[in-house]
Amino acid sequence: xxxxxxxxxxxxxxxxxxxxxxxxxxxxxxxxxxxxSWWFVVPxxxxxxxxxxxxxIEGGAYAFTNWDGLxxxxxxVGLAQFQRILTDPAGVGAVVHTLLIAVAITLVxxxxxxxLALGVHTKIKSRxxxxxxxxxxxxxxxxxxxYLWKYLMTPDGxxxxxxxxxxxxxxxxxxxxxxxxxxxxxVATVVWQFAGYSMVIFLAGLQGVPEDVLEASTLDGAGxxxxxxxxxxxELAPAITINLMLSIIGGLKLFDQVWVMTSGGPGTSTDTxxxxxxxxxxxxxxxxxxIAMALVLTVFVAILSSAQYKLLGKQGGSK
Numbered sequence: 001x002x003x004x005x006x007x008x009x010x011x012x013x014x015x016x017x018x019x020x021x022x023x024x025x026x027x028x029x030x031x032x033x034x035x036x037s038w039w040f041v042v043p044x045x046x047x048x049x050x051x052x053x054x055x056x057i058e059g060g061a062y063a064f065t066n067w068d069g070l071x072x073x074x075x076x077v078g079l080a081q082f083q084r085i086l087t088d089p090a091g092v093g094a095v096v097h098t099l100l101i102a103v104a105i106t107l108v109x110x111x112x113x114x115x116l117a118l119g120v121h122t123k124i125k126s127r128x129x130x131x132x133x134x135x136x137x138x139x140x141x142x143x144x145x146x147y148l149w150k151y152l153m154t155p156d157g158x159x160x161x162x163x164x165x166x167x168x169x170x171x172x173x174x175x176x177x178x179x180x181x182x183x184x185x186x187v188a189t190v191v192w193q194f195a196g197y198s199m200v201i202f203l204a205g206l207q208g209v210p211e212d213v214l215e216a217s218t219l220d221g222a223g224x225x226x227x228x229x230x231x232x233x234x235e236l237a238p239a240i241t242i243n244l245m246l247s248i249i250g251g252l253k254l255f256d257q258v259w260v261m262t263s264g265g266p267g268t269s270t271d272t273x274x275x276x277x278x279x280x281x282x283x284x285x286x287x288x289x290x291i292a293m294a295l296v297l298t299v300f301v302a303i304l305s306s307a308q309y310k311l312l313g314k315q316g317g318s319k
Contacts, residue, residue: 062291069287081292090268091293094276097183098297101272102251102304104187105194110243112191113198118228120199121206131203138197146260149189150176153261176262179269186270189257194250198243205239206232245305252301273297 063081067074085091116134120127137145152158153175160172175185209232217227255274258264264271264279271279273293281290 059291060295062288063295065288067288068285069281070285081289082296084289085293085296090271090276093268094271094273094293097270098252098272098274098300100183101187101254102248104184105190105251106244106247108187109191109195109247110198110240112195113243114202116195116199117202117206121203131200135196135200137193140193142193142256143260145189145193146257150261153185177266179266182262182266183270186258186261189261190251190254194247198247201239201243202236205236209235241309245308248308249301249305252297252304
């Protein structure tokens with residue numbers, strides 16, 4: 001094709017609608033646009049490759065060695081570090097604690113968030129003030145939240161003082177010093193902080209529920225539960241999927257609140273995979289074992305989030 005023909009084709013492409021252009025011309029135009037688009041993608045891909053992907057792959061390779069993070073010797077040990085996770089009581093305990101925290105946060109946070117969303121979605125005059133107040137904890141940094149509740153939960157902290165003021169001394173505890181309840185105290189702190197975040201996502205879904213359908217179901221004699229289950233719940237399917245995925249991923253990766261409030265204690269009763277990764281890699285000088293636990297945590301997050309997305313996606317598509 002001569003230069004004059006190429007120029008005339010370009011002028012025709014710009015002047016004529018896509019529907020009247022010859023098929024060959026449309027294909028040629030699409031190829032040119034695709035070729036130009038790749039030049040905008042390449043810098044971002046290169047940055048991601050050299051800053052994120054390659055260091056992650058190179059760092060993950062240390063899980064198959066016995067490197068301590070400082071010495072020059074790195075001996076290949078195969079899957080020995082992963083086998084340690086299954087035989088190390090601290091490693092097994094961290095896996096169990098991580099799963100317990102993730103499940104508890106996912107269930108309680110979303111249930112509380114849904115109830116709050118239903119409550120502030122009514123016509124009460126103070127609904128906007130309540131929405132702001134309930135969402136405010138979510139904008140506080142996790143570290144600040146951890147320190148706040150750490151001091152509230154001390155034996156002479158505000159929680160025990162309030163319980164004593166109302167004569168409920170039998171409910172007073174060392175909330176973070178008792179190995180039996182320290183883990184659940186952390187769960188309560190995380191739920192307090194992020195229930196408002198889940199509420200906002202549920203509110204976005206509730207605003208998409210048609211009012212005429214709700215009114216029709218009320219006229220047909222449907223009670224509050226039946227209206228929610230058959231009318232509101234299907235419309236909330238995308239919001240439920242997003243909330244559950246965010247909460248379970250956040251629960252599996254939880255570190256800040258645990259480290260600030262208990263540092264994994266008392267003993268190892270609140271150690272999670274994230275805190276044990278930090279301890280092994282930066283405190284105990286067992287870098288390769290910490291990397292192995294990080295890979296296991298990554299696999300957990302990928303498998304659980306993918307399975308959850310497929311399950312909830314099918315339910316949302318069949319409404």
